[in-house]
Amino acid sequence: MWPLSRQNQPKQFLALMGDRSLFQETVLRAQALDGVQAPVTVCSEDHRFMVGEQLQAVGVASGGILLEPVARNTAPAIALAALHVLEHDPDGTLLVMPADHLIEDESAFRAAVATARTLADDGWLAAFGIRPDYAETGYGYILRGDALGEEGGFRIERFVEKPDLATAERYLAEGTYAWNSGMFLFRADRYLQELGRHAPQMLDAVRDAYGARTSDLDFTRIPEAGFAASPSDSIDYAVMEKTDRAAVVPVSCGWSDIGSWSSLWAVAERDDDDNRHEGDVISVDTRGSLVRASERRMIATLGVEDLVVVDTADATLVAHKDRVQDVKIVVDRLKKAGRQEHLFHRKVYRPWGSYDSIGVGPRFQVKRIVVKPGAALSLQKHAHRAEHWIVVSGIAEVTCDDRVFDLRENESTYIPRGSVHRLRNNGSEPVELIEVQSGSYLGEDDIVRLEDVYGRS
């Protein structure tokens, strides 16, 4: 979903509708269920601070953040979570939820979860199947078999790949097929048993890797050497299609996979002209369009139809709504040109807060920096640049070589090139400051970290 999603900030961490990200919505949806424990998150190392911060922002205590050192698809990732849960609860049940979808009808979802729990208690591995309301060709389907009791669960007859349109229409008409949502519910021990039966090499590798885990702040690190030894496979292929205890719970819960800007438009509330606006938009004779303005800039649309317009600090996309899946062509061009607009946003999140490069020139750069309460940047120095800091809100504790002093709103200081410095926020409000960098080289890699509370030195 470029340009809003970037490599270091994929769509599950974006607030695509409203104030919360898809990840936050997913976590809160799970928290609303009866008898649920703190969520366990499996994510890549790149996203660890974002996961921690987004959990904190919605007031959800973490049940563990497990860092995949390399991507090995869903089956090994879920195995990590299962091992982690079993550490604390030998009877633990996993509700597995990808963090990139929307669910409108939470009560229907809760009812399906209750059904799946009764199946899990009997040793079934339950998949949530979404009852199709149109002939979608972009999803895999699950064909149900015999009913398992009265509560709405079925044996899985088989999994089928993304169909062509005629096949999808037949699936829709037959009424026994459901979309594969990627959500599952099962006892942790049962998942590992079935994994051991059908993918023993994977289970061994994951178990070894998990055994060699280390703790790092709030994160559980899985060593790369061990985890990389696991085959890469999805839970569908590795377990669900092979076990004879696979069940499906069909549900109509307004589920949608936000795969593109057009699918977001399709599920969003729209105005009388079928438009969805976010931010500061002036719309004249515009129909069927999704328009998303960014901070400090308005977008005006005039006499257009079926467009997607998404603005960010450094890139704007103007696309036909039926072509948004080809935004990957744009991203490929950015890659080939060695650019950065597909990798990072101009505003960069760090464990201690964020910075945004608001002005650049030949030998200077201006950054707007926010330091969270209680946070500290690393003790660091730069070989090629000096820095001026002007605090515009909060109270910063500044270390500059031998001196440690407070800097308040409307106070400034100078960090000479080569001096050892640190910025810390001991207060309860965010510190915001303007940094003016001056020097012959201003790259982010001109930094020597001498000490870092986030383990980056």
Added chain:
Amino acid sequence: MWPLSRQNQPKQFLALMGDRSLFQETVLRAQALDGVQAPVTVCSEDHRFMVGEQLQAVGVASGGILLEPVARNTAPAIALAALHVLEHDPDGTLLVMPADHLIEDESAFRAAVATARTLADDGWLAAFGIRPDYAETGYGYILRGDALGEEGGFRIERFVEKPDLATAERYLAEGTYAWNSGMFLFRADRYLQELGRHAPQMLDAVRDAYGARTSDLDFTRIPEAGFAASPSDSIDYAVMEKTDRAAVVPVSCGWSDIGSWSSLWAVAERDDDDNRHEGDVISVDTRGSLVRASERRMIATLGVEDLVVVDTADATLVAHKDRVQDVKIVVDRLKKAGRQEHLFHRKVYRPWGSYDSIGVGPRFQVKRIVVKPGAALSLQKHAHRAEHWIVVSGIAEVTCDDRVFDLRENESTYIPRGSVHRLRNNGSEPVELIEVQSGSYLGEDDIVRLEDVYGRS
């Protein structure tokens, strides 16, 4: 041509194609003619510094900048220029050129000017008529009468208003009609004679107002009381349609009136897909579109056709190419909402240079300021804000209460609230600095100017 044009920066001062504004192109076109004097510019007070700066930027010495205190249409404005020219040269001839059009074939234009000069020498008032190459309904037309000698001039039979399409097609077929370009050539004294004959009240008012003019730096100020007494009328109505010495010189010189983004697209060089791109644009399956990116931000277009996309620091327009004339609807909405995006750009030009508000927050604002060589801001103070200045290039002379000192690259200073201060550039390179304002009120109107070299105190 919003969002690039704003009330304080109309289209003639914009670099719409290439690096030079339409005003600069017009001045340079005139300078290339034989025997031409320094240009006299008639403009509103709001645009005086822009005119001065744009002349300087292309190295053209000014022949006078006359400030209209109120708008009275073209006949009085041209009368001001005629009076000004006659001060220096009783035989002076005026080539009158609006500053908002393009001419592709400068040699055809030069030949037409030569023809018009011979007519002017004989006392004719010559209009340049553009030979139509299609049936345009948006322009007024001039019907030619008898030929005046061998050189290509004709008596004007009559002026006609913008025609409907059938009439325009007939005009095109008949071959005796030309578009009224708004360009004229005549002796200054002859213009005033004819004005005195056909609009004596106008001539009297303008003559009185010009007589009471004052000098202010490089500008000639016309007092409002006198000039406002003149009737408001165009040269066409007030003089050209009434005099019996009106001539037309038909010419095919690739003239175009840049009235909208679509007319700019129509005359611009375009790529194989009929697109015109300015700035950092990535275009995928895009056809027939004008896309203009602004500094520090890219635009990607995907699967779209016949669009106009124009980005600026604070506003982006996405319009169908056939609807761009309705951008006035957007501007009206901005007016009604009491906004500023139709009045000013984020980057504001001042006689001493420019500033750009690159960051704002609850009690602070960050500006990037450029001071031209030899220029100085006013001696000023602020009741509600303090300022931090960090020089990032050049050498600034800073006055702060009793102290006067130089500030070099990577040096900073603090201007306390209420202190009397000034910034001056005595060097030969621009001074660039970052200003961080801090305070409870940060509006531009919190300023007391104690002294100003530009007459603004």
